[in-house]
Amino acid sequence: MIRVLLADDEHLIRGAIATLLGLEPDIEVVAQVARGDLVAQAVRENAPDVIVLDIEMPGMDGLSVAEALPGQAMLMLTSFGRPGYLRRALAAGVRGFVPKDASSDELATAIRRVHSGGRYLDPEMAASAMMAGESPLTDRERDALAQAAGGASVGEIAKTLHLTEGTVRNYLSSAITKLGATNRITAIRAAQEKGWL
Template sequence: MTEPATIRVLLADDQHLIREALAMMLEFEEDLTVVAQCGRGDEVVAAVQAHRPDVIVLDIEMPGLDGLSVAEQLPGHAMLILSTFARPGYLRRAIAAGVRGFIPKDSSSAELAAAIRKIHTGGRYLDPELAASAMMAGESPLTDRERDTLTLAASGASVADIAARLHLSEGTVRNCLSNAITKLGAANRLTAIHQAQRMGWI
């Protein structure tokens, strides 16, 4: 009887203890092996090129580059998001980037292994509660430019800084921020930022 081929997995998570624990749990599975680990998002693309994993498991919040941005740089790869931040907007962005799996970090090791196997064979594995929340939440009302300006504002950047980084006029930046506040039904910029972050739209 032929033994199943080993699925090569790359783990990317900035929390060292969590990453090591995940690697140990996956190594207990006979058909899974962790071929590489990354602690920063901007290390992942090079690691993928060097190790050729079958499945890439990504956290969202990582230094250097967030997991969703990493996914956008790796079209055609089997990718799974494993994150504490199970927000509807994140799921929509992940799917748009070609991610085929999305489960919260409090999932069991058995569920993680099952998700890896499923997306390795071309299927999808989405946490049902998150999928339902994403459907109820609907699409983000923000344009790409509004999202970018609000994201930079959330990092503490001033209007002048945002304008310089996005190559826009300060007036355009103010208009984008004002539009975002209005669309989100927020009282001010800070409330708009919190609401957009809660939904995973920025």
């Protein structure tokens, strides 16, 4: 049996997925959690073979969970097929990426492939990621823009990132230019749409 842990904050979706996977002769859902910050403990307690993660969850998003659990067989199940998400997930060692509107057969196939050491990438998501290219932002530009997206002022960003206010302004200005935006708000929106933030 392939032991699966499901992490999704939407109770109805998580329950439906667990029920459908339970119909598969070789898959057993051994644990379910509704928050990303509960995944590590559930992994320790249940020793799953494959972890199925939603991207957007309270406590800790699925991408951060994947980055915090290297070496685990993981698959992202998401309605957010943003190119940057796919690239970040792959960089974190995630081996499967499936949209939430996929069939239960497709999800079961993806789980089996990830369990056997292979990869399963939804073709449309993979094509979108390839067409979008790499993020033009440096890590510091992304950090500054992410802080700005959270509503932080230049002074607050400088304090959080241990930089001068002038350096923060330079990073934000550079990010705006690279994203072809006219201001911080449109730069944040553009980066979020691509999954770069």
